[in-house]
Amino acid sequence: MIEAVWGWPPPVLDPAGPYSAQVTTLSWALFALGVFVTGVVVVALWVAIKGPPNWKANLGGERAIWIGGVAFPGVVLTALLIWGLTLTASLTEPIRGDEMRIRVTGEMWWFRVEYLDPDGAVMMVDANEIHIPVDTPVVLELESADVIHSFWVPHLSGKKDMIPGRRTLLRIEADRAGEFGGVCAEYCGGQHALMGFIAVVHEPAAWQSWLADRMDTLANAAEPVAQESQRYPGDADLYPTEAEYLERYDARRGYDLFMETGCAACHRIAGSEANGLAGPDLTHIASRRSLGAGILPNHRGTLIGWIGDSQSIKPGNRMPSYDRLSAEDLGHIAAFLELQK
Amino acid sequence: MVSSDRGKAIVATVLALGASSVVSGCKDPVQTRYEPSDAAKSRGLVAIEKTGCGSCHEIPGVEWPRGRLGPSLAGFDDVGLIAGKLPNRPGLLAAFIRNAPAIKPGSTMPPMPVTDAEAQDVASYLYGLDSD
Numbered sequence: 031m032i033e034a035v036w037g038w039p040p041p042v043l044d045p046a047g048p049y050s051a052q053v054t055t056l057s058w059a060l061f062a063l064g065v066f067v068t069g070v071v072v073v074a075l076w077v078a079i080k081g082p083p084n085w086k087a088n089l090g091g092e093r094a095i096w097i098g099g100v101a102f103p104g105v106v107l108t109a110l111l112i113w114g115l116t117l118t119a120s121l122t123e124p125i126r127g128d129e130m131r132i133r134v135t136g137e138m139w140w141f142r143v144e145y146l147d148p149d150g151a152v153m154m155v156d157a158n159e160i161h162i163p164v165d166t167p168v169v170l171e172l173e174s175a176d177v178i179h180s181f182w183v184p185h186l187s188g189k190k191d192m193i194p195g196r197r198t199l200l201r202i203e204a205d206r207a208g209e210f211g212g213v214c215a216e217y218c219g220g221q222h223a224l225m226g227f228i229a230v231v232h233e234p235a236a237w238q239s240w241l242a243d244r245m246d247t248l249a250n251a252a253e254p255v256a257q258e259s260q261r262y263p264g265d266a267d268l269y270p271t272e273a274e275y276l277e278r279y280d281a282r283r284g285y286d287l288f289m290e291t292g293c294a295a296c297h298r299i300a301g302s303e304a305n306g307l308a309g310p311d312l313t314h315i316a317s318r319r320s321l322g323a324g325i326l327p328n329h330r331g332t333l334i335g336w337i338g339d340s341q342s343i344k345p346g347n348r349m350p351s352y353d354r355l356s357a358e359d360l361g362h363i364a365a366f367l368e369l370q371k
Numbered sequence: 372m373v374s375s376d377r378g379k380a381i382v383a384t385v386l387a388l389g390a391s392s393v394v395s396g397c398k399d400p401v402q403t404r405y406e407p408s409d410a411a412k413s414r415g416l417v418a419i420e421k422t423g424c425g426s427c428h429e430i431p432g433v434e435w436p437r438g439r440l441g442p443s444l445a446g447f448d449d450v451g452l453i454a455g456k457l458p459n460r461p462g463l464l465a466a467f468i469r470n471a472p473a474i475k476p477g478s479t480m481p482p483m484p485v486t487d488a489e490a491q492d493v494a495s496y497l498y499g500l501d502s503d
Contacts, residue, residue, distance in 0.1 A: 278472060279481075326423045326436070330481040335426030338479075339440035343426055353440065357479035364481070 040211035046185040046231070047204045052118050053188045063110070070098075121188065125169050125199055132160055133171040136179030136192035138218060139225040139347060140310055140323035146171075154244055155298070157310035158323045161230045163237035167203045180216035183229045189215045204231040209319065220346045226324020244314065247371060248300055278358065284366025287359050291352065299370060309349060316371045322347075333364045404448050405461060407495035415496030418489040427480070431500050441480060446502030454478060464497065465490040 043058075045051040077085050088094060131150070135142040145154040162168045172181050174192040181200060182189040185208075190200040204210070212227035232240055276283075285302075288294060294304035300313040310323075318328055322344055326332040336343060338360050339351040352360070407415075416432060419425070425433045427441035442454075450459055456475045457463050463474065469490040471480035485493065 326426055327421070329423075329484050331483055332423045332426040334479065334481060335423075335438050335440050339427070339438055342439035343436040351440075357477065360479060361481065 039213065040184045042184040044185060046206050046208065046210060047187070047202065049121055049187040049201065049203060050185055052121065056114055056117055059110075063106070121201075123201075125201065129167050129169040129201070130162070131169050131171060132162075133173065134160070134181060134192075136172070136174040136176075136181070136214065136218070138176050139214070139221040139344070141225070141227050142175070142310070154248065155311040156314055157318075158226070158320060159228045159230060159318050161232060161237065161240055162202070162204065163234050164204050164207050164231050167201050170200045170202060172198045172200055177218050178216050179214045179218045179225070181212070181227075182215040183210050183212035183227065185210040186229060191216060202229075204229070207231045207233050207236075211324065221344050224323065224325050224344050226320065228319050228324055230319070247314065250301075279361045279365035281362070281366040281369050284362035284364070287355075287363050288366055291355065291359075293363070296349070312367065312370055314371060316368050330364050330368065333367060334360045337363060404459070405498040407498050411492050411495035412499045414489075415492035415494070418485055418493050419496060422483055422485055424493070432496075444497055444500065446500055447497040448499070448501045454480075461491070461494050461498065464494040468493050
């Protein structure tokens with residue numbers, strides 16, 4: 031369904047960076063070689079079954095076995111190995127240490143994202159989405175909180191496993207701006223297929239301003255989170271007066287509900303009392319592209335649907351369905367979350 | 372013999388009359404209320420998938436998600452009232468899809484990020500869902 035939103039499933043042979051470009055080149059070479067070998071086998075079969083007798087004799091002779099069975103694969107596979115390792119050498123180059131670092135932790139079934147400052151301290155937390163500048167190598171510290179997952183944004187690099195108790199490093203780089211889908215590529219339980227991810231690649235200036243916005247949000251987060259309300263685009267004619275609007279979507283009331291009904295026990299919002307760490311950090315939820323880990327578009331309707339009955343959308347996920355909340359309360363909470371940019 | 376033939380004839384006549392009265396007593400099957408064009412229906416499905424209507428509604432033709440917070444929309448062509456409140460007519464349905472709370476105050480369904488044209492296409496798709 032997400033195809034209409036940002037290209038799902040992500041195309042695997044459309045590189046958008048140097049690391050994935052090498053993987054793609056190697057893939058095409060292997061496909062071509064596979065086609066060639068299959069062709070040779072089919073022709074040999076035809077000769078063996080229907081070919082002229084002298085061809086058959088040649089094919090079954092000792093010479094054919096030495097050439098086709100030993101020399102040919104020996105030469106081709108050795109050449110392929112050397113070429114393949116040379117081509118993809120940069121994938122395993124040692125990490126320099128001065129690259130920008132983002133820690134991505136696989137959880138059942140979403141991705142925790144932590145941006146690290148040059149000292150390795152966490153400076154910003156997000157989920158299911160990373161933002162990186164174009165033409166800049168970024169090192170991902172991949173970890174897992176539960177089972178083995180695998181991180182894969184096909185446009186940007188190959189796959190890398192996320193293993194509990196271990197930290198693996200993956201370098202990615204994009205050579206064009208855009209939004210690229212990613213997936214968990216290692217079966218990790220019931221909703222593995224609904225564990226998605228988006229990498230947003232910005233032009234350098236746009237990335238700087240994005241980062242400044244985020245830092246600004248965090249710096250001001252100590253102030254009360256939702257004093258004001260904000261009208262949803264398109265609501266303008268619906269509620270002629272502020273009072274009518276607030277009766278339905280009151281972010282202040284949503285804030286209280288968020289703290290009272292248990293949301294805050296699992297979700298953190300920087301600067302508020304909500305400090306749960308079990309679920310995705312919601313400090314910037316309103317600016318994410320997706321809900322539910324890369325699976326739903328993010329707007330008020332999907333937000334209410336997810337809060338009210340996430341179990342019908344992604345059965346077995348760790349968030350219970352809040353279908354005991356009234357329509358009004360769901361609306362208030364959604365209005366509050368929409369302010370968390 | 373003769374009386375037996377007449378008896379058969381009477382029975383046949385009665386059966387024929389009975390059958391014809393049964394047939395004429397039947398109404399035609401319930402008609403499809405609206406018959407939207409295929410183009411509108413397929414545009415509607417694209418809008419439904421893009422918007423994620425399935426987050427709250429089970430919609431035939433949408434494999435995932437099949438959310439249950441809101442009502443299932445199966446057989447929507449045969450539904451009497453939209454959201455139990457409004458006559459099920461295309462104009463009202465499109466308006467409801469776009470701005471539910473404006474038309475039914477108190478609805479859990481919020482305004483949807485779709486254009487007027489998309490809302491009409493979504494309505495077309497829903498009228499293509501027929502359970503009879």
